[in-house]
Amino acid sequence: NQTVVxxxxxxxxxLAILELEGDxxxxxxxxxxxxxxxxxLSPQSGKYLLSxxxxxxxxxxSEYHISMVVQGSSSERSVIAPPQREIRVMVEDVNDNAPHFSQTDYQLEVEENNEPALTLLQVSASDADSGLNGRVTYSLDKHTSAIFKVDSxxxxxxxxxxxxxxxxxVHKLTVFARDSGVPPLESQASVIIRVLDQNDNAPVFSTPHFIFFIPENAPPFAQVGVIEVEDPDEGLKAL
Ligand SMILES: [Ca+2]
Ligand SMILES: [Ca+2]
Ligand SMILES: [Ca+2]
Ligand SMILES: [Ca+2]
Structure with missing residues (x-):
């Protein structure tokens, strides 16, 4: 049988030119x-063009088997050459599908001071194509902080x-999923990471020394000055 790709x-x-044999x-x-x-089939000067x-x-x-038949009152006297009775058409893959993220927006919260190499989440994208056209690799936007890494x-x-x-x-990251076709196709997902506070800062005085001048005749409990204390933590942890 004839095969066309x-x-x-x-x-x-x-795809092919076919011909009836016989009288x-x-x-x-x-x-x-x-x-x-x-x-x-389109007739062309006694032959047929298969398209x-x-x-x-x-x-x-991805594959068709086309069977040819002879029609008409005198069909018994016309035949098709055996290799042309059935034509196999093999369809070749083209990179016509971009990777598709199962989720395009990811949000998560993580406490600060995490241990190094902490896994945050796993993104996933699928690609309907075959072979390299469907092989997906992941990457982060090149401006992403070096703190973050995605396994390709x-x-x-x-x-x-x-x-x-x-x-x-808050860290906002963009993750790309790219297939390995030529040229490659890609899609992206966004990841928002909120960093939760821990009480990891002791209050500090705004200056190491406070010097106040008070008049010698100041009454008891008079205000002599304001001592400033700073704590970068959030809310109650900063008091
Ligand atoms: Ca394809
Ligand atoms: Ca397709
Ligand atoms: Ca693809
Ligand atoms: Ca903190």
């Missing part, structure tokens, strides 16, 4: 395709060093 997503494309005087016999398939009737989709169906294969996102809420309380 065609990439998916092509506009209607000629050419049998004008009323003609070649036809059996069944409902996305192919058609696709619409773009094929590898992800829907597993999508596991981790904080390599301790987070400090007093330095930055």
């Amino acid at each position: 065609i990439p998916e997503s092509q506009p209607p494309t000629p 050419s005087s049998f004008k009323d016999s003609s070649l036809a395709i059996e069944g409902d398939v996305p192919f058609f 696709t009737s619409k773009p094929l989709d590898y992800e829907m169906k 294969v597993t999508g596991q996102l981790s904080a390599l060093s301790p987070l400090d809420r007093e330095q930055k309380s």
Whole structure:
């Protein structure tokens, strides 16, 4: 049997030229395709041009077997050459699907002063294509703080060093999923990490020495000055 290979997503494309064998005087016999398939035959000076009737989709169906039949009153006297009775059409994969994240917005809360290399979450994207066209790798935006790392294969996102809420309380990251097709396709998801406060700062005086001058005749309990204390922690922990 004849085999034809065609990439998916092509506009209607000629695949093969077919011919009826036998007495050419049998004008009323003609070649036809059996069944409902996305192919058609167009007569061309006694022969037939087999073409696709619409773009094929590898992800829907990657292989067709087209059967040819002879129609007409004198069909018994016309035959199709055996290699052309059934034509196998192999559809070739094209990188026409971008990776698809199972979730495009991730939010999580994590306490500051985490242990190093703490796993935060795992992102996941799938790709409907085959082979390299469907092989997904993950990466972070190149401007992302070096604290964060995503495993290119597993999508596991981790904080390599301790987070400090007093330095930055919310981190917004962009994770990319890219396939390995040529050219590659990619999609992105956002991750928002809220860093929860721990009471990890002792109050400190705003200056190491306070010097106040009081008049010698000051009454008892008179205010002599204000001592300032600072604590970068949040809320009650700062009192
Ligand atoms: Ca497709
Ligand atoms: Ca494809
Ligand atoms: Ca793809
Ligand atoms: Ca804190």
